[in-house]
Amino acid sequence: MLPPELTEAAARLFGDRLDLAAAYAELLVTDGVVRGLIGPREAPRIWDRHLLNCAVVGELIPTDATVIDVGSGAGLPGLVLAIARPDLQVTLLEPLARRTAFLAEAVETLGLHDSVQVLRGRAEEVAAGPDPVRGDVVTARAVAPLDRLAAWCLPLAVLGGRLVALKGASAAEEVVEHASAVHRLGGAEPVLRRCGEGIVDPPTVVVEIVRDRMVGPTPRASAKKTRASRSRHRR
Numbered sequence: 001m002l003p004p005e006l007t008e009a010a011a012r013l014f015g016d017r018l019d020l021a022a023a024y025a026e027l028l029v030t031d032g033v034v035r036g037l038i039g040p041r042e043a044p045r046i047w048d049r050h051l052l053n054c055a056v057v058g059e060l061i062p063t064d065a066t067v068i069d070v071g072s073g074a075g076l077p078g079l080v081l082a083i084a085r086p087d088l089q090v091t092l093l094e095p096l097a098r099r100t101a102f103l104a105e106a107v108e109t110l111g112l113h114d115s116v117q118v119l120r121g122r123a124e125e126v127a128a129g130p131d132p133v134r135g136d137v138v139t140a141r142a143v144a145p146l147d148r149l150a151a152w153c154l155p156l157a158v159l160g161g162r163l164v165a166l167k168g169a170s171a172a173e174e175v176v177e178h179a180s181a182v183h184r185l186g187g188a189e190p191v192l193r194r195c196g197e198g199i200v201d202p203p204t205v206v207v208e209i210v211r212d213r214m215v216g217p218t219p220r221a222s223a224k225k226t227r228a229s230r231s232r233h234r235r
Helices: 005-035 040-060 078-084 097-110 125-129 146-156 173-186 224-230
Strands: 066-070 089-094 116-120 137-140 157-167 190-196 204-210
Touching: 005 040, 005 078, 005 097, 040 078, 040 097, 040 137, 040 190, 040 204, 066 146, 078 089, 078 097, 089 097, 089 157, 097 116, 097 137, 116 204, 125 146, 146 157, 146 173, 146 204, 173 190, 173 204
Parallel strands: 066 089, 066 137, 089 116, 137 157
Antiparallel strands: 157 204, 190 204
16 A cells, blocks of 8 residues: 555656556565565565655656666566656566566556566577667666676667666765776766655665667667567567
8 A cells, every 4th residue: 555655756756657556566565475576574665665766767768768677577667667657668678487477467467568568588698689679778676786787788778878777875886896897888987866856765876877889799779679579579
């Protein structure tokens, strides 16, 4: 149930799709807990720690963008963004079968199949495959340190696209430690963002990296190709 003190923030972020967000929250605290995707201790904090924390990242994503959510897990932040931003086309990329099964069921239950696809695979394999998927924005939450994350995620972004990584208290240290590795991988200087100022407390800490160069053998691709490949990868 949505805590009363969070109602205003939730309504601001989800608008007329707040009921859909509530239905997703219910899936997370029931089936998501039973299937081990969400810890039982997280259930009382599902709105502030997970849904609102993810939804505010939408302020960094342009209108009508294609989004690839790497290591999507229970759909955080990918499914949250798809609910809050119906203009987006979202691919939930997840290597584990039990998680992709949950995601596919959630997409069907929530009626999001027109804007969301579930794709089972690892980021590095999808990026290097014969029919690679690309997005305007690549998101990741609590997946890996910034250097490994950039290696996996930047090749999934179109040239000029961005990696948007949700991070915690160590974000500033990671930026300093891994900036040179990010540069070698084709990324511009990592930028620390704080999303949801005045909406959530504390704001969500994000590291944003623009893919500004091609490195290695990865072919140039466009967001248009991402949309065209959706039907071939839809599950």
